[in-house]
Amino acid sequence: MSDLGVTKDDNIEKDVTKPSRRTLLDFVRQQPLGSLGIVLIIIMMLGAIFAQHVAPFNPEDVDFEASPAFGGGAPSLAHPLGADAFGRDILSRLIYGARTALSIGFLSAFFGCSIGAIIGTSSAFFGGKVDLLVQRFIDLMLSFPIIVLAIIVIAVFPKSVVLGVDVNVIVAIAIPFIPKTARVIRSQALAVVTLPYVDAARTNGFSSMRIIFRHILPNVTAPFLILITAFIGQAILLEASLSYLGLGVVEPTPSWGLMLSGVNTDYYRTAPWMIIFPGLAVSIAVFSFNLFGDSLRDWLDPKLKL
Amino acid sequence: MRSILRSAAIAAIACIASSTAFAGSHSSCPTQGGTLKYGVKAEPPNYDMHGTNSYAVMHFVAQHYSTLLTFDWENFPNLEGDIAKSWEMAEDGLSYTFKLHENVKFHDGTPLTSADVKASYERIAFPPEGVLSQRKALYLSLDSIETPDDYTVVFKLNSPDAFMMDGFASPFNAIYSAKDIAKDPNWHKKNVNGTGPYKFVEHVKGESYIGERYDDFHHGDNCLDRTEGYRIKGLVEPLVGGQIMAEWRATAPPEVKTLQEQMGDDYTNQSKTLMTLWVVSLNSESEPFKDVRVRQALNLCIDRHGGLPKLAKITFTAPRPSGYLLYDTKYALPDDELYQLVGFGKDAEANRAKAKELLKEAGYEGLKFTYSNRAVAHPYDHIAIWLMSEWKKCGLNPEMITNPTSKFVTIRKEGNFDATIDWAPSFLPDPTVMHFKYLSRDVNPSNYSRATNRELDALFDAQKGEVDFEKRKAIVHEFEKKALEEAYVLPITYTDRVVSLNKKVKGYVIANSHILNNTFRGIYLED
Secondary structure (H helix, E strand, O other), X not given: OHHXXXXXXXXXXXXXXXXXXXXHHHHHHHOHHHHHHHHHHHHHHHHHHOHHHHOOXXXXXXXXXXXXXXXXXXXXXXOOOOEOOOOOEHHHHHHHHHHHHHHHHHHHHHHHHHHHHHHHHHHHHHOHHHHHXXXXXXXXXXXXXXXXXXXXXXXXXXXXXXXXXXXXXXXXXXHHHHHHHHHHHHHHHHHHHOXXXXXXXXXXXXXXXXXXXXXXXXXXXXXXHHHHHHHHHHHHHHHHHHHHOOOOOOOXXXXXXXXXXXHHHHHOOOOOHHHHHHHHHHHHHHHHHHHHHHHHHHXXXXXXXX | OHHHHHHHHHHHHHHHHHHHHOOOOOOOOOOOOOEEEEEEOOOOOOOOOOOOXXXXXXXXXXXXXXXXXXXXXXXXXXXXXXXXXXXXXXXXXXXXXXXXXXXXXXXXXXXXXXXXXXXXXXXXXXXXXXXXXXXXXXXXOEEEEEEXXXXXXXXXXXXXXXXXXXXXOOOOOOOOOXXXXXXXXXXXXXXXXXXXXXXXXXXXXXOEEEEEEOOOOOOOOOOOOEEEEEEOOOOHHHHHHOOOOEEOOOOOHHHHHHHHXXXXXXXXXXXXXXXXXEEEXXXXXXXXXXXXXXXXXXXXXXXXXXXXXXXXXXXXXXXXXXXXXXXXOOOOOOHHHHOOOOOOOOOHHHHHHHHHHHHHHHOOOOOEEEEEEEOOHHHHHHHHHHHHHHHHXXXXXXXXXXXXXXXXXXXXXXXXXXXXXXXXXXXXXXXXXXXXXXXXXXOOOOOOOOOOOHHHHHHHHXXXXXXXXXXXXXXXXXXXHHHHHHOOEXXXXXXXXXXXXXXXXXXXXXXXXXXXXXXXXXXXXXO
């Protein structure tokens, strides 16, 4: 029996084609736009991490003499991207601003998607009235425009800064991502909960928590990762919008959104570089994450595997 | 006494001038008619002039009311009568008698009498429970008000008060109808009925505020048919686009430049130093700021002489340092004395070295503290960014927290800050008005430094009751030096006010305060 069994198992192993292990090079070859996106993201990350070594000036140093009010400020050798209303170097503020944008982008997308994924998976797993109630609540949250929801959160929660990061802004941006993620992840999890191994886990008496975290969540990782990359771009845009509205990051902290508003608004006509470069930075960041997110989705989609 | 005699002389001259100005309807209107469209960046919380500090109330509502006296705008701060025809002060300075014009009517048609003046000033000085009177404390010396006949009012004081005469010209002291006050002491919060040049028509909150000419206005210099106020966010676009013809608060230098470029010959402006002092209040209940050395260090770090002239190029702040009193006014400290005080010296490097030394002594090197800022660009952000940069040069670590007005006001009121931007608006260069801000917290709740200093309180009371100019000036200087050395409140600078106008707007005279001269009297439109 054992010989027969071994032979049978070996035959099965030989018949099954091993899934091809795809490399980073495959991603670059198959997703050139996504590769461009990740390269731009890496450049921004490096700039943010090593800002104090890369930036030519301290971003908060006021130098009135270099400002447009004193006839300066235009892009020059000293200030390649120009200087703002206070004579602060725009390139340096953009580089330091990447810290704000990326930290808020990553943290809010990560927390928003993680909480959303847990809610979505739990909703699918428990089903019934729990699912009904959770989904109606999600419907309610989705009915608010994302920026309105963020403004409400900022108005409700007291401001608190931890390690230089405004937790309030992160929460404000993360909360609108929760219902969106929960809805998408639930749809994937609904298929997973019907699989036999989930029934087997239930039969073995595993706790709901263990089944959700160890057996269902790992199987919805692909849409989770795609959502995170997509939401990082949205979070950067949202942070810029909130800062533009005076609700996000505040002066003198460098922030791309803030650079488009506040003290620089008086110079839109006379010193356009003050808004062109921060605007470009926001656009490139969002574009990069969107390119990467789309490519990741295509790459992880089994139907499109080559 | 010399001061009293001088006031009496001014009063007599003003009295004659006032009678002349009252002579005839339309007498000072080169043209009659048209609609004045103006912009205001804030919303009035209500219409009660006695209970407000808001410039929005003054810019929208002041056109409906008269005051007992007003100022001669061409010769500020000389006084002239508004509803008062003549006035005199008793030799002992303990009573003021006003004779009123006899043909003044409220917009509802009822005649104005001395009873209305009495009811209005009692509401200001002795407000009934539930009525907010912002400047009640300025009238503590007022004992009683008598009305011997319908057109005579006598104010009795319990002690001479150097401020009182000018106080009768306060733009906030609108004369309300006694019958309206009797109806409901808070009637004026939601309703308007005055004797001013323009009648209230309509207010659409957040959008517009409409007034129309009051034909029976007693001075007759209401030259417009209609006034239309609009809530605006920025002033450049609506002025360039012609939606408004004026904005009365202030225009920043870059905005002036843009308006000049965009509007060309259609643009004009008037400028004057505004009696609003920008200050930083340090919370003396916050542990580090209980120590005078730390407060002085923060003051020393600010390079006023180097920074203010440059700051003035990008926002509407004045380009020179100032104590609490407006520089170059009769009670202000002379520059050479001011610059001897801690934080006002010209040598920035020496000041910073001294600041670091004080911080080290106090054990607060590299101090971290919060700076509460108001989410309004001009001049709040500009002052804040500059101050942050200055304090960092001393190794301090300020963290700016910016909030919208309502939240900012709550934080300031509740003392949930280490340092906060603050302002001291005045309508007179008088020490009683300008030093009131810095009295102990229990005397004046709007001293947001929350400091208590009885020595300063005593000096304030002493100057208020001193009618001899030189003696009063000496006490005022002592107060100024003591308060500046204590550094509970750091004066930054005054405001350079530029009012932007379409050239069609004529007859406007800018005042030293954006809460003054907002009745639109004498303004006319030229085609």
